[in-house]
Amino acid sequence: AQSVTQLDSHVSVSEGTPVLLRCNYSSSYSPSLFWYVQHPNKGLQLLLKYTSAATLVKGINGFEAEFKKSETSFHLTKPSAHMSDAAEYFCVVSERTGTASKLTFGTGTRLQVTL
Amino acid sequence: DTEVTQTPKHLVMGMTNKKSLKCEQHMGHRAMYWYKQKAKKPPELMFVYSYEKLSINESVPSRFSPECPNSSLLNLHLHALQPEDSALYLCASSQVGGRANTEAFFGQGTRLTVV
Numbered sequence: 001a002q003s004v005t006q007l008d009s010h011v012s013v014s015e016g017t018p019v020l021l022r023c024n025y026s027s028s029y030s031p032s033l034f035w036y037v038q039h040p041n042k043g044l045q046l047l048l049k050y051t052s053a054a055t056l057v058k059g060i061n062g063f064e065a066e067f068k069k070s071e072t073s074f075h076l077t078k079p080s081a082h083m084s085d086a087a088e089y090f091c092v093v094s095e096r097t098g099t100a101s102k103l104t105f106g107t108g109t110r111l112q113v114t115l
Numbered sequence: 116d117t118e119v120t121q122t123p124k125h126l127v128m129g130m131t132n133k134k135s136l137k138c139e140q141h142m143g144h145r146a147m148y149w150y151k152q153k154a155k156k157p158p159e160l161m162f163v164y165s166y167e168k169l170s171i172n173e174s175v176p177s178r179f180s181p182e183c184p185n186s187s188l189l190n191l192h193l194h195a196l197q198p199e200d201s202a203l204y205l206c207a208s209s210q211v212g213g214r215a216n217t218e219a220f221f222g223q224g225t226r227l228t229v230v
Contacts, residue, residue, distance in 0.1 A: 034218060043119075043205060044158070044221040090157055099211040100146035100165040103219060105157035 002027040002093045004074075006106035014114050019063075019078040021109045023091030026072065032094040033074045034103075035065055039087045047089075050074060061085070086113045121206050121222035129230055130196060136225045138189040138206030147189040148219065149181060150205040158205055164189060165211055196229045203227075 007022040025031050033050040048059025055067045065076045074091060091106040119140045128134045138147065146165050150158035163171035164183040178200075180192040189206055203226055207219040 036221075041226070043121075043223040044207075046218050046220070049218055094217075097163065098165060098170050100148075100163045100170055101209055101217055101219065102160060102163065102171065103148075103158075103207075105159075108155075108157050 001104075002031055002095050003104060004033070004091045004093045004106040006089075006091050006109050008109050009107065010110045010112065012112040012114060013081045015083055016080050019076070019081045019085065019111065021076040021089050021091075021111065023074045023076065023106060024072050025074055025091075025093055027093065032101075033065075033067065034092040034094065035059065035063070035074075035076050036090045036092055036105075037087050038090065038108075044090070047076070081111075081113045083113050083115075086111055119206055119208055119220050119222035121204075121225050123225060124223065125226045125228075127228045127230060128193065128196065130198070132196075133192070133194045135193065136191040136204055136206075136227075138191075138222055139187055140208040140220070141187055142208060142220065143186075143210075144208035144220070145186055145211045146209045147183060148207040148209075149189070149191055150207065150221075152203040152205055152224070154202075162191075193227075196227075198229050201227055201229045 003026045005024045035047040036044040038044050048057045050067045058064045063078050089109045094101045122137045149161040152158040161175045162181045167183045178195050182190040203224045205224045206222040209219040210217050
């Protein structure tokens with residue numbers, strides 16, 4: 001079975017400084033990986049997905065992630081944090097189940113952005 | 116239209132009540148999902164429908180009864196729930212038949228409180 005591990009449950013950064021949210025995956029074959037964001041009392045929004053076409057994936061709101069097979073990692077980064085980035089971030093792995101997909105979520109990383 | 120709409124947004128119900136959660140999408144997606152999310156936890160898969168047929172039931176208690184009346188609608192019927200069933204219930208949809216890296220679109224969720 002595939003799984004993802006988010007290495008930090010809570011990350012705090014100052015506004016304007018870089019963001020790094022770490023995710024390692026476990027998969028016996030090329031995984032399908034995503035990052036989703038959840039603002040308080042809201043649903044989940046897709047930030048970006050790894051499609052195997054490129055190892056550096058650009059997403060919305062200035063976020064990007066790099067797939068590193070040698071390190072089994074898919075870390076999420078942003079050059080400069082904004083107050084509106086404060087939210088819960090989930091690293092997710094997907095596997096096909098018949099004609100649908102089953103998403104397995106990491107435990108989440110809460111990003112706090114301070115002035 | 117990339118929206119998944121869930122109603123109601125909030126629901127308080129007694130342990131003897133019967134209620135239903137509703138989910139609607141008009142993206143032409145033929146896979147629909149129910150997830151349950153407890154406070155400060157990641158979403159957990161409950162059910163998957165593919166082409167309006169139940170394809171995955173993650174050993175969910177029978178007091179939760181899903182229904183997919185057509186390709187745009189997904190319901191979750193609730194009966195005789197327990198206080199520990201209080202959670203955010205998320206609906207999602209995705210394309211079918213594609214690769215595992217097909218993203219899922221989530222609704223805003225229904226915040227359920229069982230009293």
